[in-house]
Amino acid sequence: DTLETIGEIQSLIASECELAPRAQEIHGISRDMLRDQPTMDEFISEPGYLDGAFEGRDIVMICHNASFDVPRLHMIGNITASICTLFHARQMIPKADCGDHKLGTLREYFGFPKNEAHRAMADVATTHRLLKEIIARAGGRTLRDFYATQDTTVHRMPWGTHAGKLLLELPPTYMQWLWGLADLEKNLRSSLEKSMKTMGVSKKAAKAA
Numbered sequence: 461d462t463l464e465t466i467g468e469i470q471s472l473i474a475s476e477c478e479l480a481p482r483a484q485e486i487h488g489i490s491r492d493m494l495r496d497q498p499t500m501d502e503f504i505s506e507p508g509y510l511d512g513a514f515e516g517r518d519i520v521m522i523c524h525n526a527s528f529d530v531p532r533l534h535m536i537g538n539i540t541a542s543i544c545t546l547f548h549a550r551q552m553i554p555k556a557d558c559g560d561h562k563l564g565t566l567r568e569y570f571g572f573p574k575n576e577a578h579r580a581m582a583d584v585a586t587t588h589r590l591l592k593e594i595i596a597r598a599g600g601r602t603l604r605d606f607y608a609t610q611d612t613t614v615h616r617m618p619w620g621t622h623a624g625k626l627l628l629e630l631p632p633t634y635m636q637w638l639w640g641l642a643d644l645e646k647n648l649r650s651s652l653e654k655s656m657k658t659m660g661v662s663k664k665a666a667k668a669a
């Protein structure tokens with residue numbers, strides 16, 4: 461609740477599929493670097509790695525883009541909820557001030573220490589600092605209080621073609637397209653639902669917008 465770190469672990473994970481050249485360019489991780497690393501299953505279950513750290517616990521995952529991370533990490537344990545720093549950064553920090561809401565951009569915006577981008581522990585450290593900043597901007601409450609009240613009504617579209625527009629101003633076909641996105645952030649989805657109801661827009665998903 462005080463946001464202190466009580467333990468940490470990191471590891472490269474052996475890929476069980478071919479590495480895409482584009483991914484290697486971004487992350488700088490090669491097939492040779494992964495040769496002696498554990499697979500995800502081994503990292504979770506073999507001694508010397510997670511060692512059952514999350515067994516029998518309900519997990520609240522904190523990450524920068526929960527819709528991407530949570531589905532890929534559900535195997536570590538019972539993830540019951542998440543806090544998305546990307547969502548809250550978009551709500552609290554105008555794009556005009558920071559340029560975009562990528563983790564590296566926000567690190568520079570707040571003057572956080574530079575670290576090795578696209579490495580797990582480095583990105584975790586930046587997300588940790590970003591969460592502290594977000595909670596401070598929300599009134600300096602504890603993590604527990606912040607989590608209890610994090611569901612937020614979204615009034616303006618945070619990204620995409622209509623970024624900055626009120627949800628009530630979105631074209632009906634765009635609303636329908638958004639509704640059809642499987643990974644739409646939950647606060648945006650619930651707010652979109654309210655706006656669609658107000659505007660009398662059907663939830664039938666459009667193929668394009």
